[in-house]
Ligand code: SF4
Ligand code: SF4
């Protein structure tokens with residue numbers, strides 16, 4: 001039972017959120033939504049425990065497609081950062097704001113950047129590209145994320161300041177165009193830098209929330225230094241260039257860890273967990 005503790009914890013956390021939101025918002029959608037996401041994540045964890053090699057990808061597809069197709073395209077909810085600003089400015093604490101609070105702002109205090117490894121629909125596509133492990137050194141251009149972050153805020157602020165009408169419709173189109181841009185830029189960068197996760201490392205505005213919060217993450221990969229033989233295998237397979245052998249919070253690229261578990265699977269000494 002002990003090896004299933006984490007999936008049970010994950011289901012429990014999501015179920016608490018589901019029930020609290022269902023009752024406080026008087027909307028059964030939240031019960032369905034968070035139960036579905038919690039179960040999908042827990043299923044992936046169970047598959048991982050059973051050493052199924054595509055466990056993470058299954059969760060990514062289950063959650064990513066649900067959010068992109070069902071919430072985004074069918075329910076017409078802008079779940080990108082522009083949607084977050086939009087609902088925040090209108091004072092509506094509904095889907096996109098709750099999604100950001102749970103997955104990207106406060107949730108990372110518990111599960112770090114689990115969102116990036118198991119749920120993001122942008123990375124869901126990028127992870128199919130050929131450069132799963134970066135083939136070139138990391139670039140010092142992470143500052144671009146602050147420009148895209150500011151750009152999204154300025155775009156939505158301008159719509160409100162100019163009192164543009166029919167904002168719901170504009171936000172839906174912003175969602176479509178935003179996603180096409182993310183995929184286009186993400187795929188181009190992956191090939192240019194020979195790194196599937198280049199978009200995550202340099203461009204994604206959401207990392208402005210994710211990185212500082214995940215610094216304090218409760219769930220972290222830890223290294224048993226007595227078992228570690230410094231072979232470097234964990235570093236070589238890491239898509240995010242994290243030095244996971246350092247247990248301190250200041251480990252190199254520590255706030256980039258997406259909990260993909262590649263390091264754990266490839267450690268020859270079983271030193272990581
Ligand atoms: S960094 Fe951005 S694009 Fe990459 S997985 Fe996380 S949220 Fe998605
Ligand atoms: S793969 Fe394992 S043994 Fe090798 S450096 Fe990493 S933690 Fe140490």
Ligand code: SF4
Pocket residue numbers: 221234237238239240241242244256257258259260261262263264
């Ligand atoms: S390989 Fe390990 S350290 Fe790197 S992102 Fe995946 S879980 Fe995190």
